[in-house]
Each structure stands twice: as C-alpha cells, then as structure tokens.
Amino acid sequence: MDHSAPRRARVRAPELTGGGGWLNTGGRQYTLADLRGRIVILDFWTFCCINCLHVLDELRELEEKHRDTVVVIGVHSPKFVHEAEHQAVVDAVERYGVEHPVLDDPELATWKQYAVRAWPTLVVIDPEGYVVAQHAGEGHVHAIERLVAELETEHAAKGTLRRGDGPYVAPEPEPTVLRFPGKAVPLPGGNFLVSDTTRHQLVEFAEDGESVLRRIGSGTRGFADGSADEAAFNEPQGLALLDDDSVVVADTVNHALRRLDLTTGEVTTLAGTGRQWWQGSPTSGPAREVDLSSPWDVAWWQGRVWIAMAGVHQLWAYDPTGGTSQAFGSGGGTVAVSAGTTNEGLVDGPGGEAWFAQPSGLAATPERLWLADSETSALRWVEPDGSVHTAVGTGLFDFGHRDGAAEQALLQHPLGVTALPDGSVAVSDTYNHALRRYDPATGEVTTLATDLREPSDAVLAGDDIVVVESARHRLTRLRLPEEAVKVPDVAHRTQREATAVTPGRLQVDVIFQAPAGQKLDVRYGPSTRLLVSATPPELLRSGEGAGTDLSRALELDPAVEEGVLHVSAMAASCDDDPANEYPACHVHQQDWGVPVRLTEAGTDRLPLVLAGMDA
Numbered sequence: 001m002d003h004s005a006p007r008r009a010r011v012r013a014p015e016l017t018g019g020g021g022w023l024n025t026g027g028r029q030y031t032l033a034d035l036r037g038r039i040v041i042l043d044f045w046t047f048c049c050i051n052c053l054h055v056l057d058e059l060r061e062l063e064e065k066h067r068d069t070v071v072v073i074g075v076h077s078p079k080f081v082h083e084a085e086h087q088a089v090v091d092a093v094e095r096y097g098v099e100h101p102v103l104d105d106p107e108l109a110t111w112k113q114y115a116v117r118a119w120p121t122l123v124v125i126d127p128e129g130y131v132v133a134q135h136a137g138e139g140h141v142h143a144i145e146r147l148v149a150e151l152e153t154e155h156a157a158k159g160t161l162r163r164g165d166g167p168y169v170a171p172e173p174e175p176t177v178l179r180f181p182g183k184a185v186p187l188p189g190g191n192f193l194v195s196d197t198t199r200h201q202l203v204e205f206a207e208d209g210e211s212v213l214r215r216i217g218s219g220t221r222g223f224a225d226g227s228a229d230e231a232a233f234n235e236p237q238g239l240a241l242l243d244d245d246s247v248v249v250a251d252t253v254n255h256a257l258r259r260l261d262l263t264t265g266e267v268t269t270l271a272g273t274g275r276q277w278w279q280g281s282p283t284s285g286p287a288r289e290v291d292l293s294s295p296w297d298v299a300w301w302q303g304r305v306w307i308a309m310a311g312v313h314q315l316w317a318y319d320p321t322g323g324t325s326q327a328f329g330s331g332g333g334t335v336a337v338s339a340g341t342t343n344e345g346l347v348d349g350p351g352g353e354a355w356f357a358q359p360s361g362l363a364a365t366p367e368r369l370w371l372a373d374s375e376t377s378a379l380r381w382v383e384p385d386g387s388v389h390t391a392v393g394t395g396l397f398d399f400g401h402r403d404g405a406a407e408q409a410l411l412q413h414p415l416g417v418t419a420l421p422d423g424s425v426a427v428s429d430t431y432n433h434a435l436r437r438y439d440p441a442t443g444e445v446t447t448l449a450t451d452l453r454e455p456s457d458a459v460l461a462g463d464d465i466v467v468v469e470s471a472r473h474r475l476t477r478l479r480l481p482e483e484a485v486k487v488p489d490v491a492h493r494t495q496r497e498a499t500a501v502t503p504g505r506l507q508v509d510v511i512f513q514a515p516a517g518q519k520l521d522v523r524y525g526p527s528t529r530l531l532v533s534a535t536p537p538e539l540l541r542s543g544e545g546a547g548t549d550l551s552r553a554l555e556l557d558p559a560v561e562e563g564v565l566h567v568s569a570m571a572a573s574c575d576d577d578p579a580n581e582y583p584a585c586h587v588h589q590q591d592w593g594v595p596v597r598l599t600e601a602g603t604d605r606l607p608l609v610l611a612g613m614d615a
Contacts, residue, residue, distance in 0.1 A: 009128060009321065010126070010130035010131065010132055010323075011131045011178075011613070012130055012131075013032055013040075013060070013123075013125045013129050013130060013131045014073070014110070014113035014114060014239060015031060015032055015113070016030070016031065016032060016042075016073070016103055016110055017105070017109050017110055017113075017488070018075070018076075018103040018104050018105030018106070018107075018109060018110055019104070019105065019106050019107050019109070019164075019333070020076070020086045020089060020103075020104025020105065020106050021086075021103075021104060022101055022102070022103055022104075022517075023089065023090060023101065023102040023103075023104060023171075024093060024094050024098065024099070024100065024101045024102055024168055024169060024170070024171065025161070025167050025168070025169055025263070026169030028072075028167065028169075029467045029554065030101065030167060032125070032129055033115060033129075034130055034167075035071055035125075035167075036096045036127065036128070036162070036563050037127050037160065037161060037162025038069060038070065038071045038127060038161075038162060038166070038236065038458055039066070039069055039070045039124065039125070039126065039127060039148055039151050039152070039155075039161075040070075040071050040072075040073060040124070040125040040272045041059075041062075041070060041071070041072045041073070041122060041123070041124055041125075041144065041422075042073055042075050042110075042114070042122065042123040042124075042125065042512075042546055043055060043056075043059065043073070043074045043075065043120060043121075043122055044073060044075045044077050044111060044114070044116045044119065044120060044121040044122075044123070044474045045074055045075070045076060045077070045119060045120050046076060046077055046078050046079045046080075046083055047076070047083060047088075047089070047092035047095075047096065048079055048080055048083060048358075048374065048375065048413050048431075049079070049119045049120065049358075049375075050288075050294055050310045050358050051119065051120055051137060051138050051311075051590075051591075052119050052312050053096060053118040053253075054128075054138045054276065054294070054311065055120045055141075056074075056096055056097075056098060056139050057121065057253055058138060058139075058140075058141040059072055059100075059141060061141075062101070062141055062144065062148070063107040064101060064528045065145075066148055066152075066162040067166065067484060068164060068165070069148070069152055069161065069163055070148055070166075071100070071101070071166045071167060072100040072101075073100060073101050073102070073103060074093075074098060074101070074102040074103070075102075075103050075105055075110050075111065075187040075530070076089050076092075076102055076103065076104050076105060076453060077105055077108050077110070077111040077116070077119065077201060077372055078106055078108070079119065079395075079496070080399060080412055080413050080431050080492075081399075081412065081431070081492050082412060082413070082430075082431035082432070082433075083431070084106035085106075086104055086106070088454075088471075089102070089104045091180070091471050094179075094180070094198065095180040095197070095198050095470075096198075096235075097198070097221070097235075099168060099170070099389070100166070100168050101136055101166075101167050101168055105441055106202075108268075108496070112497075114131075114134075116182055117136070117499075117592060117594060117608060117609075118136045118137065118590055118591075118592045118608070120136070120137065120185060120481065121134065121135065121136045121609075122134070122135045122136075122140060122144060123135075124144060124147055124151075126151055126155065127151065127155045127160045127161050127162065128155075128160055131613075132147070132151070133147055133611075133612065133613065134609045134611075134612070134613060135588075135609070135610070135611045136590040136592070136608065136609055136610055136611075137588065137589055137590025137610065139278070139586060139587055139588045139589060140611060142514075142515070142584075142586050143515030143586070143588075143611060145349070146515050146516050146517060147515070147516065150346070150516065153306060159462075167184060173474075176473040176474075177203075177210075177212060177402060177473070177474075178194065178196050178199075178203065178475075179196060179197075179198040179199045179473055180197050180198040180471065180473065181194050181195060181196050181197060181203075181456075181468050181470055181473065182195040182197040182235075182236065182237040182238070182456055182470065183195050183237050183238045183239050183250075183297060183416070183456065183457040183461060183475075184239065184455065184457055184458075184459050184464075184466065184468050185219055185239040185240065185247060186241075186459050186460065186461060186466075187204070187241065187262065188241075188245075188302050190202070190207040190461075191204055191205060191206055191207060191213065192205045192207075192459065192461075192466065192475065192540075193205075193239055193247060193260075193384070194208055194468065194475065195236040195237055195238070195239055195249070196215075197235050197236060197237060198235070199359070200218075200219055200221050200222070200232065200233045200234060200235065200236065201215050201216060201217035201218075201219050201233065201236075202215070202216040202217055202221060202233070202239075202247075202249065205475065207461075209461075209466055209475040209477060210475070212422050213510055214228065214265070215228070215441050216228045216231065216260060216265055216267065217231050217232060217233045217236075217267070218230065218231065218232050218492050220232060221234050221253075222234065223251075223254045223260075223274050225267055225268050226266070226267060227264075227265060227266060227267075228265035228266075228267070229256070231258075231266075231267035233249070233251050233254065233258065234251060234252070234253035234254040234591075235251075235252045235253040236249050236250065236251050236252060236258070237250045237252045237295075237296050237297060238250035238295070238296055238297030238298040238299075238308065238361075238362070239298070240286055240298040240299050240300050240305060241298075242300060242305075243298070245261070245262050245263055246259050246260060246262060247259070247260045247262060248260075248270060248298050248300075248305050248318075249298075250295040250296055250297055250298045250307065250308075251272075251295070252294050252295060252296055252310075253289060253294070254272065254274055255272050255273070255274060255275060255276050255277070255292040255294065255295070255311070256269055256270075256271060256272030256273075256274060256295070257269070257270040257271040257272060257298065257305070257307070257318060258289075265592075267526040269288065270287060270288075270318060270320075270333060271287035271288065271290070271292065271318050271333065271335050272287075272288070272290070272291065272292040272295075272303075272529065273288070273289065273290070273291050273292075275291045276291060276292075276293050276294075276441045277290075277291040277292055277293040277309075277311065277312055278291070278589075279342070279570055279587055279589055280424060280587065283336065283337045284334065284335065284336035284337065285334060285335070285336075286333075286334060287318055287332075287333040287334055287335045290335050292307070292309065292310075292316070292335070292340065293309055293310075293311030293312045293376045294309070295307045295308065295309055295310070295311075295316075296308045296309075296310035296358075296359070296360045296361075296415075297330075297359075297360060297361050297362045297416075298362065299362035299363060299364045299369065301362075301364035301369045302384065303319075304317040304318060304319050304320075305317065305318040305320070306338065306362055306364070306369055307335075307361070308359035308360055308361065308362050308371060309340075310358045310359060310360050310374075311353065312340070312342045313340055313341075313342055313343065313344045313356045313357055313358060313359070314337055314338075314339065314340030314341075314342060314356060314359075315338045315339040315340055315351075315356070315359060315369075315371070315382065316335055316336065316337050316338055317335070317338045318333055318334070318335050319333060319334050319335075319336075320332070321333070326480065328485070330443075334473065337477070338351055338386070339351030339352070339354050339356070339380075339382060339386065339512060340354055340356045340359075341353065341354070341355060343355045343531070343533075343566070343568060343591070344357045344358070344375065344566075344591050345357060345376070345394060345395070345396060345533075345535070345566060345593075346373070346376040346378055346390060346395050348380075348387075348388050348389055348390055349387065350386065350387055350388075351382070351386035351387065351390060353386060354388035356371075356373050356376075356380075356388075357373055357374065357375035357376040357378075357396060357531075358373070358374045358375040358412075359371050359372070359373050359374070359463075360372050360373075360374040360412065360415045360416075361415050361416040361417045361428065361456075362417065363417045363418050363419045363425065364419070365423075368381045368382065368383065369381060369382040369385075370417045370419060370425050371417060372414040372415055372416055372417045372427060373393065374413045374414060374415055375396060375413070376393050376394075376395055376396055376429070377393050377398065377399035377410065377412055377413055377414065377427070378390055378391075378392060378393025378394075378411070378414075379391045379392040379393060379411065379414065379417065379427055379438055380393070390409060390451060391406055391438050391440070392406050392409050392410075392427075392438060392445055393411065395535055395564070395565065396535075396564065396593050397496075397593070397595060398410065398491075398492075399411065399413065399431075399492050400412060400489075400490045400491040400492040401429070401432045401434065401447075401488075401489070401490045401492065402445075402489040402491055403436075403444075403447055403489070404444065404445060404489075405443060405444065405445075406438060406443045406444065406445055407443075409438075409445035410490075410491055410492075411427060411429050411432065411436060412429060412430070412431035412432045412492070413430050413431040414427045414428055414429045414430055414431075414436075415428055415430045415455075415456040415457070416430070416455065416456050416457035416458060416468070418457070418459065418460065418465065418504065420437070420460070420480070421460070422439075423439075423440060423441065423442065424437055424438060424439040424441070424466060425437070425438050425440075425555055426448060426458055428455040428457055428458050428467065428468070429454055429455070430454050430455060430456055431454070432450075432469030433450065433451065433452050433453055433454065433455070433473065434448075434449065434450045434452060434455070435447070435448040435449040435452060435455060435458060435465070435467060435478070438448065448465075448480070448481055449467075449478050449481070452467055452469050452472075452476065453469055453470070453471040453472040454469070454470040454471035454496070455467045455468060455469055455470065455471040456468050461477070464477050464478060464479055464480065465477075465478050465480050466478075468532030491545065496595060497595075498562060498595040498596055498597040499594055499595065499596050499597070499602075499603070499606065500596075500597050500599050500602035500603065501556065501596045501597070501598060501599075501602040501603055501604070501606065502556075502598070502599070502600060502602045502603065502604045503556055503557075503558035503580050503598045503599075503600070504555065504556060504558065504604075505553060505554070505555060505556075505604060506552065506553070506554045506555075506556055506604055506605070506607075507552075507553055507554075507604060507605045507606070508532065508543075508551065508552050508553075508554055508565075508606045508607060508608065509550070509551045509605065509606070509607050509608070509614075510530060510550040510551070510567070510569040510608050510609075510610050511550075511607060511608070511609045511610060511611070511612050511613070511614050512550055512569070512571045512588065512610040512611050512612060513611055513612030513613075514571075514573040514576075514611075515573065515586075515611070517543045517575060517576055517577075517594075518573040518574060518575055518576055518586075519573060519574065520571065520572070520573055520574075521572040521573055521574040521585050526548035526569065526611050527571060527572040527573070528548055528549070528550050528569070528571045528572075529546065529568075529569070529571075530546070530547050530548070530549065530550055530552060530567070530568070530569050531545070531546045531566075531567070531568040531569075531572070532544050532545065532552060532554065532565065532566065532567055532568075533545075533550045533565075533566045534563055534564065534565055534566065535563055535564045535566065536560065536563055538557055538560050539556060539557060539560045539563035539565070539596075540554060540555070540556065540557070540565075541555040541556065541557050542554065542555040543555060550571070550610075555556065556596075556598060558598060561596065561597065561598055562595070562596065562597045562598065563595075563596060564593050564594065564595050564596070565592075565593075565594045565596055566592070566593055567578075567591070567594065567608060568589070568590075568591045568592075569589065569590055569592075569608070569610050570588070570589040571585060571587075571588045571589075571610060571611070572585055572586070572588075573580050573585065573586055573588070574586075588611055590608075590610055592608055594606065594608075
C-alpha cells in the first residue's frame with residue numbers, strides 16, 4: 001500500500017520583492033528563505049478592492065487556527081496611483097486590522113513574477129518553497145484550510161515543517177480621538193454622529209466637531225445588540241438620520257444594518273444575518289433573514305433606506321413597513337435589490353440592467369439619489385423611475401484629477417457625495433485628497449478644496465461643510481467657497497500592463513480544480529457559470545454572454561486596438577462523501593477585468609486561475 005505524500009504540481013516560488021519594503025514586521029525585511037519550513041499564503045490585494053477586504057476577513061480564522069505553521073503575507077499591489085504611496089499602504093494596514101506582514105510592492109514586481117491577473121489572488125507555498133496552489137477571488141479559504149492540513153501532515157512526516165511564532169509584529173497604537181473615521185451625519189440639535197470605523201464605534205461630537213459627548217459600541221470587533229456599552233459593531237461606515245429620532249448604520253463587515261436610538265443609546269439590528277451574500281442567495285425578503293454584502297452607505301429616499309451594497313456592486317433598499325404599518329425597530333421590514341446586476345463596471349440604463357463598481361457614498365435630494373461609484377471613479381445618480389445615469393466617470397481603469405466639462409473630468413476612487421443647497425453636489429474625492437463639486441446646471445466639475453487626507457464623507461453645517469478627513473482621523477470644517485480652487489489637470493490609467501493578445505480567435509480558459517475531498521456540485525444542473533463581455537462592446541465579434549462551460553473561444557475585432565475583457569466565473573463544489581446526505585457546499589467566484597492590446601505577436605490563449613494550477 002502506497003503511503004507516500006500526494007502528488008502535486010509544484011513550481012519554485014519566485015522571490016518576494018517590493019520597493020515599499022515590509023510592514024508589520026518591526027522593521028525586519030524578509031526573504032522566502034527566512035520562511036522555509038512554514039506554509040506561506042501570499043494574499044495579493046489592494047486596499048480599494050472590496051473583494052480583497054472580504055478575503056482579509058475570511059483569512060482571520062485560518063490565521064488564528066494555524067498560527068504556528070502558517071504565515072500569511074499580504075502583497076500590496078496597487079490599482080490606483082494613490083495606492084502606490086507608501087504612507088497610504090501603512091494607513092490601510094491599520095485601517096482594516098491587517099494582523100500579518102505586508103510587502104508593499106508599488107511597481108507590481110512580485111505580482112508580475114507570480115503572473116497574477118486579479119485582485120484578490122491567494123497563492124500557497126509549501127514549506128520547501130514551492131507554489132502548490134493559486135486561487136483568484138473570494139470564497140476559497142475552506143479549500144486552503146484543507147490544503148494546509150494536508151501540508152502539515154505531509155511535511156511533519158518528512159521533517160520539513162517548522163513550528164513556532166510568525167514574523168508579525170503589531171505596530172504601536174496611536175492615541176487619536178478617532179481612528180480612520182468613515183462617515184458622518186448631522187443630528188437635529190447641531191451635533192455630529194461619526195462612524196469611528198477602525199475602533200468599531202460611533203462617536204457623537206458637539207457642534208464644534210471636536211468635543212466628544214458619547215461613544216456607542218464596546219470598541220471590540222463583534223456583532224451584538226444592546227445598550228451603548230454592550231453593543232458591538234464591525235467596521236461601521238454609513239449613517240442616515242430617520243424621522244423617529246434614530247440613525248440607521250451600515251455595519252459593513254457584519255453585513256448588516258443596525259439602528260441606534262438617539263434617546264436611549266440602544267442598538268438593534270434592522271437587516272442582515274451577519275453572513276455575506278453569495279450568488280444564489282435570496283435577493284429580497286424579510287430584512288432579518290436575507291444576507292447582505294458589505295453595505296457601505298445608507299440614505300433615506302422615497303420612503304425607504306437605500307443601501308450602497310459595495311460588496312456586490314448593487315443598490316438595495318430596506319422598506320421599514322414591509323408592506324404593513326409597522327414602525328422602525330419593531331423587527332419588521334423587508335430588503336430587496338433596487339439596481340445593479342452584481343457585474344462590476346459602468347453601465348447606465350434601467351435599474352435592473354445597470355452595472356456599478358463598489359458604490360460607496362449616497363446623498364438624497366427629492367429629485368435624485370446621488371452616488372459615489374468608487375471603483376469606476378464615477379459620480380452617478382438614480383432617477384425616481386429607477387433609471388441610472390452617469391455625471392462623471394468613464395470606467396474601471398480611467399481616473400485622475402481633472403476639472404472642466406463633466407464628460408472629460410476625472411476623479412480618483414471617491415467614497416462620499418453630499419447634496420449642496422444650490423442643487424450641485426460635493427464629492428469626497430478620496431484618493432485625490434480633494435473635495436470636488438459637480439454642477440448639473442452647467443455640467444462643470446470644479447475643485448473646492450485640496451490638501452485633505454483621504455476624505456471619505458462631508459456634511460453641511462450652516463454655510464460650512466464638515467469633511468470626514470479619514471486618514472487624519474478628524475472632522476475638518478471648511479467654508480463653502482464662492483469660487484472653486486484651480487488645480488493642474490492630471491489623467492491616469494491603471495498601472496496594470498495590458499495583456500498582448502492576437503486579433504481574431506482568443507481562447508479563454510478559466511481553471512478550476514475542486515478542492516481535495518470535493519467534487520463539482522451537479523445535483524441541480526451545471527455547477528459552473530461563465531459570463532463574458534467587453535469594453536468597448538465592439539471588441540468582441542463573438543463569444544460574449546453567459547454559459548456553463550469554463551472555456552470559451554472569443555473572436556476579437558482587429559479594428560479595435562485595445563479594450564478590457566470582463567470575465568466573471570463561478571463554480572460550486574460539495575464534499576464528496578456518498579454517505580453524507582447533506583454535504584457542505586461552497587461557491588467560488590471571481591470577476592476579472594483584463595486590459596488587452598491586440599497585436600500579431602500576442603498570445604492566443606488567456607488562462608485565468610479561479611482555483612488550482614494552470615497546467
């Protein structure tokens with residue numbers, strides 16, 4: 001009987017290099033040789049990307065459970081220009097509670113060495129320094145957990161596993177009043193309520209925006225209702241004032257909406273289960289029974305709480321009455337999708353056909369619901385008839401700081417939007433460190449203020465505007481200027497290099513190997529899905545649309561020299577145990593936006609690894 005270790009494809013892992021150096025290691029620089037004997041999981045992430053933030057949350061339990069054998073290393077690979085700034089990466093590591101070493105790779109050197117094509121991507125390296133698995137997207141941690149258990153057994157038997165403490169060194173905490181605050185809302189008496197996101201609390205300030213009146217929440221990451229001291233949040237963001245003296249809170253990492261009674265300080269749960277929404281989950285129903293996905297902001301509009309559901313690129317709405325006359329907080333209410341398809345991109349039209357990209361900020365006026373669509377660096381709005389329109393922004397890969405006519409103006413990953421008294425809107429242009437203004441009457445974009453540090457929201461206070469200056473951990477009061485500030489024009493494209501592909505036929509292969517002990521779930525029909533589209537649409541002569549085969553031949557139009565292929569793949573796998581009537585099943589999914597350039601010298605095959613290794 002053969003008791004030898006399982007056969008696995010193994011590739012020698014390239015060295016880890018990054019111009020920004022190492023974070024969370026107490027100043028020490030590491031090489032792969034230093035980590036020999038440990039199971040290393042590389043997490044290729046960028047801090048703008050909601051799927052990357054989901055993976056950080058998925059990894060927490062695995063890191064804790066295998067602390068003495070597994071070393072998780074975040075490789076920070078920027079999409080936006082701002083994300084290539086070292087201090088911005090330092091801030092993000094603290095902001096999102098990253099408790100493992102991070103390699104700052106602003107030039108994408110390690111990303112290219114590992115042939116990564118999507119954020120997030122996880123790569124597993126065995127104790128001898130070989131790559132044994134690669135996974136793109138989220139939902140893979142259960143598979144990695146199985147692989148880790150196998151590797152522990154195999155390398156303990158070979159004598160190549162080294163147990164002990166990992167290289168993580170926690171940074172010193174900073175004694176600021178707020179820590180990476182997210183959003184704010186003015187309260188009826190003139191005070192401000194702020195989501196103190198990294199401290200998992202809400203803070204009420206006096207009118208000066210500096211004197212703390214009270215804190216709501218225990219300050220520890222968790223999910224619990226109760227009094228101001230007992231309640232627990234998990235990276236709360238958006239806030240909206242309701243007309244019953246309560247505030248609804250987008251409790252982002254808990255995938256829930258919470259309600260704060262301003263009079264008593266009591267916190268209850270309005271919507272969400274604490275679990276993350278996955279493809280195939282219900283998209284409407286009783287609010288406390290439906291899963292949500294990273295709600296980032298909330299706004300009261302047309303009798304409902306609208307939700308910027310960043311995690312699935314949609315707008316949802318919470319109806320407090322649920323079709324009855326129940327009041328807020330009574331446990332009633334329903335939630336449902338209002339707009340968006342879950343595809344990531346910028347497409348206008350009827351709500352059911354529109355595409356969003358991480359909507360992160362909302363502001364309601366009687367005529368329009370404005371939204372900051374962060375990953376497309378866009379300002380968009382919804383009409384009362386549900387149709388979606390774009391004021392500023394062109395797509396996932398174009399951004400910068402440019403004023404002027406809206407159709408050519410540029411933003412960079414905005415997170416907040418604020419309706420101004422004259423009918424125009426202010427945009428918290430987060431990665432440009434600026435406050436911008438769009439005037440629908442003239443179609444012009446101007447700059448109201450610069451030298452802010454990652455502004456994520458702003459609220460009106462009389463003739464002033466109070467900005468949540470997230471990376472300076474404070475509220476900053478500005479006079480609403482008569483005249484806009486003039487800034488030099490800057491246009492950027494994403495730093496990812498376009499993939500050179502041949503004109504004509506291109507074979508797209510999504511690689512998916514079910515985790516050990518699992519098989520594709522075919523009980524209810526095909527368990528895989530592939531959706532392909534392109535920007536501009538003319539790039540694809542044939543091959544677009546949905547299908548169940550993970551491989552597809554595309555025909556690219558030679559007349560279109562460059563564009564972006566949008567590939568969305570899903571695969572469901574279940575435990576392969578005939579004796580188990582109710583096997584555990586898992587959904588693996590990822591959306592790729594692959595910039596391509598057509599050239600005769602290009603490749604005629606585009607492999608995209610969802611899970612496994614490309615043979």
